[in-house]
Structure formats: structure tokens, C-alpha cells
Amino acid sequence: MTHNIFWFRNNLRLEDNHALNECIKKSQMISFIYIINPHLRTIKNKLTSKDIFIIQGLLNLRTNLNNKGHRLHIFYGEPKEVFNQISELNSFDEIYCEEILAPYEKSEVNLIDKKTNCIWDSTLIELNDLPCDPIKIPDTFTIFRNMVEKNLVVAEPVYLPGIPEPVSIKGLNEFDLPDVSESKFIGSVDFLNNYSICEFGAKSFVDDYFKDNKASNYKITRNELSGKDFSTKFSVWLSQGFISARQLYKKLKNYESTKGANESTYWIFFELLWRDYFRFLHFKYGENLYFKYGLMNSEINIIDEEMTLEKLEVGKTDSSFMNAAIRELIHSGFLSNRMRQILASYIIFDLKTDWRVGTDFYQKYLIDFDIYSNQGNWLYIAGYGTDPRGGRRFNVIKQKNTYDITNEYEMRWNDNT
Ligand SMILES: Cc1cc2nc3c(=O)[nH]c(=O)nc-3n(C[C@H](O)[C@H](O)[C@H](O)COP(=O)(O)OP(=O)(O)OC[C@H]3O[C@@H](n4cnc5c(N)ncnc54)[C@H](O)[C@@H]3O)c2cc1C
Numbered sequence: 001m002t003h004n005i006f007w008f009r010n011n012l013r014l015e016d017n018h019a020l021n022e023c024i025k026k027s028q029m030i031s032f033i034y035i036i037n038p039h040l041r042t043i044k045n046k047l048t049s050k051d052i053f054i055i056q057g058l059l060n061l062r063t064n065l066n067n068k069g070h071r072l073h074i075f076y077g078e079p080k081e082v083f084n085q086i087s088e089l090n091s092f093d094e095i096y097c098e099e100i101l102a103p104y105e106k107s108e109v110n111l112i113d114k115k116t117n118c119i120w121d122s123t124l125i126e127l128n129d130l131p132c133d134p135i136k137i138p139d140t141f142t143i144f145r146n147m148v149e150k151n152l153v154v155a156e157p158v159y160l161p162g163i164p165e166p167v168s169i170k171g172l173n174e175f176d177l178p179d180v181s182e183s184k185f186i187g188s189v190d191f192l193n194n195y196s197i198c199e200f201g202a203k204s205f206v207d208d209y210f211k212d213n214k215a216s217n218y219k220i221t222r223n224e225l226s227g228k229d230f231s232t233k234f235s236v237w238l239s240q241g242f243i244s245a246r247q248l249y250k251k252l253k254n255y256e257s258t259k260g261a262n263e264s265t266y267w268i269f270f271e272l273l274w275r276d277y278f279r280f281l282h283f284k285y286g287e288n289l290y291f292k293y294g295l296m297n298s299e300i301n302i303i304d305e306e307m308t309l310e311k312l313e314v315g316k317t318d319s320s321f322m323n324a325a326i327r328e329l330i331h332s333g334f335l336s337n338r339m340r341q342i343l344a345s346y347i348i349f350d351l352k353t354d355w356r357v358g359t360d361f362y363q364k365y366l367i368d369f370d371i372y373s374n375q376g377n378w379l380y381i382a383g384y385g386t387d388p389r390g391g392r393r394f395n396v397i398k399q400k401n402t403y404d405i406t407n408e409y410e411m412r413w414n415d416n417t
Helices: 018-026 049-066 079-089 103-110 141-150 187-193 199-211 212-222 234-239 245-259 265-290 309-314 320-333 337-350 357-365 371-382 395-401 410-415
Strands: 003-008 029-036 074-077 095-098 116-119
Touching: 003 018, 003 079, 018 095, 018 116, 029 049, 029 079, 049 074, 049 199, 049 357, 079 103, 103 265, 141 265, 187 320, 199 212, 199 234, 199 245, 212 245, 212 265, 234 245, 245 265, 265 371, 309 320, 309 357, 320 337, 320 357, 320 395, 337 357, 337 371, 337 395, 357 371
Parallel strands: 003 029, 003 095, 029 074, 095 116
Antiparallel strands: none
């Protein structure tokens, strides 16, 4: 009897989960695990909103699996060590998981001694449906978009087949998730207090989003700085894979067929293509996207080596607008797209910080942290990515006058957290 382990990574759902379906297909017995790798998650120290979000998601996934007669084992440590310990005390055949192409996440898998099957699953457009080999992806987003749109194929979401016999993993200490039942989300993500953090919550949220006409005005409101409805907030659910891009797309198409398609509804799809693009670039450039000068040969921005993450976190820069943004990020775990851009530009060009310190800053706090989108956007702003125009510097004063002329945003985050 083949006994395989399914390792949940950034795909905490059972429906439309290609890696899970593949594992189920190849197994007669199955165990489910999640690993909290201290190099990627802080969960043991002071909890961020992002930690609380993931903890709630894991508790709900555990309940969902329990209801199906299965257990979710949660371990703490580096995957190589965890799997070595499992192998010493349990017999199993292979590991199945989602493929993540960022260098650290790749190395997590490469170090594991057991055979590990990684299945690509996080894009809207599946690899087979991409009109070119992903290692030949165009360097310009518009060319990529036109190419994809000309031959657009989006796969239908797949359902969860019957899960094979459960097998418990024995002999290892499991990680006790901290009690977060009293924790509350604030700011633009306070809506999370009204939804269960799991795949069912994700679906209800998206259904609620499409109930009225917000999607038809999305393009007009998406640059606002705060609030629930100015943008979709789908990133929050996508980041841990509570919903797949394919499931979202299907709901978007249903909305268009009942309420009508317009430039705004198209723009939601357009942004999901950006998300795909940053993922596919990893097939072509891999770890180069993480080098100090990204895809360039040398420095194009001046760096003050003294600027560290700890200094950024203090939030006492010369700009009170940017200090407000830093506080919003740290306390709520979210920033609007516009504010992510302004703050990233400020960190790179005004504070002269190594852009990779900025990526770490966002990684530590963003509830919707996504390694591909974060890296891609920081590279784009720093000018170290594929964009030939070389960097995007935002004038903080001008941005403040355009998006926070009433001072509402600044007062909210500087006075009241
Ligand atoms: C410096 C910087 C860092 C970022 N880091 C992240 C990150 O860690 N995780 C993350 O999901 N997004 C990141 N983004 C992209 C974007 O800001 C967020 O996806 C968006 O603000 C999330 O809110 P939303 O779901 O309401 O977006 P919406 O505007 O409603 O967009 C719908 C969906 O399209 C995708 N999308 C939108 N804009 C982008 C974009 N610029 N790049 C890639 N995908 C996009 C997201 O999946 C999003 O959920 C970053 C942007 C910048 C400038």
C-alpha cells in the first residue's frame, strides 16, 4: 500500500488543489502535514497580524480535515530535519507538495532526502496552457499579456476526490499553535474579523464582493489608500492559497455574465495576469531575481549600508506620511497598492536602503505576503527587474497632496494605533 505525505505550503485548501489531487491519485494511504519553518515564519515570538492570519487558517484547515476523518500534523523546524525525523520513526513512500520557485523555498525541497514531488499550481494560466515555454517568457508585461489573451485558456477548478485512508505520524512533537481567539484585525483588513480564515471564508468573501457593483468600479477606486472596498482584497486569500486564481476567475466571469463586463472587471483579470507574470519570470530568471542588482550588472541606486530593517521598523523618518504608512504596515499587516509603491520608492530612493531590506520588511508584516509579487514589484520600483525604463521614483509630497490632502490617512495611523 503506497503511503504518501502531503505537505501543505502556500496552498491551504482542499478544493481545486492540483498538488493534493496528484497526491491523492498516487496514494492508498495519506498523511497531512504543515511545517512552520522559523526561517520563513516568526510564529513563536511576538505575533504579527500575518502570523495570526496563518494560525487561524491552520486551525480551520485542521478542523476541515478532522471533519473528513484526517489529521493535520503541524511541526516546527526546517523541512529537511522534520522529514528526517518522520522517516526515522514512520515508514512512508514519497512527499507531495506545491512547487514554489523562490530560491529559499526551492532549497527547502532540494535538501530533503526523501523523494519530493513538487506540483506547479499557483498561477491562473496553467503551464500547459501558456502559449510559450515559461523559460522564454517575454521581458515586457504587455507582450506577455497580449500573447496570453490571444490564446486565453483558463482551466476549470477541480473538485476534491475521495481522500485515501488516513495514517497518523507518530513519535514527533507537534507544534502547539498559540491561542489567537481574542486577536482582532484592524485597518483595511478589519473585514477579516467577519470571515472564517479558511477556504470557505475565502469563498464567502469573494461571493460578497461580487454581490453588489464594486467590481464594476474597481478601476476607478483601486488607487485609494484605505478602506474595505477600494480594491478587491483578494490577495489576502490568495497568499495562503485559501482560494485559487482559477476559482476567482470563475467568480469574476459569473459576475460579468450577470452584471456585465466593463473596463473595471477586465482590470481585475489584468491584475491577476500581473500576478502570473511575476511567477513565470521565476522560470526564466530564478535566483537572479534575488541578487543585489537583480537582473542588472551593477548598482544603479546609491545604498546607505547603515539602513537596516530594525531602523525602518522604528518608523521615525523625516516624512510623517511615510511614518504613517510604516505604522499601518506593522499594525494592520496591509497597505494599498498605491502606498506599497510610495513607501517602497521612499525606502529605496530617499532612505537609500538596499531594496532587499525593503522586501524583508514587507515579507515580515504583509498578511498577503507573496514571494513572487513582492519580489517582482520591488525589482520594478528599484529598476533591477525586466522593465527597460529603469525604476520608479515617487515624489512623496506630490503623492500626499494627491491621495491624502485631507490628512485623514496620516492622522489615522500616526495618532491612533
Ligand atoms: C512594493 C510592492 C510589494 C508588493 N507585495 C505584494 C505581496 O507581497 N503580495 C501580493 O499579493 N501583492 C503584492 N503587491 C501587489 C499589490 O500591491 C497587491 O497585490 C494588492 O495591493 C493587493 O490588494 P488587492 O487584492 O485588493 O488588489 P487588487 O487591486 O484588487 O488586485 C486584484 C488582484 O490582482 C493581483 N495584483 C494586483 N496588483 C498586483 C501587482 N502590482 N502585482 C502582482 N499582482 C497584483 C493580486 O493578486 C490582487 O489580489 C506588491 C506591490 C508593491 C508595489
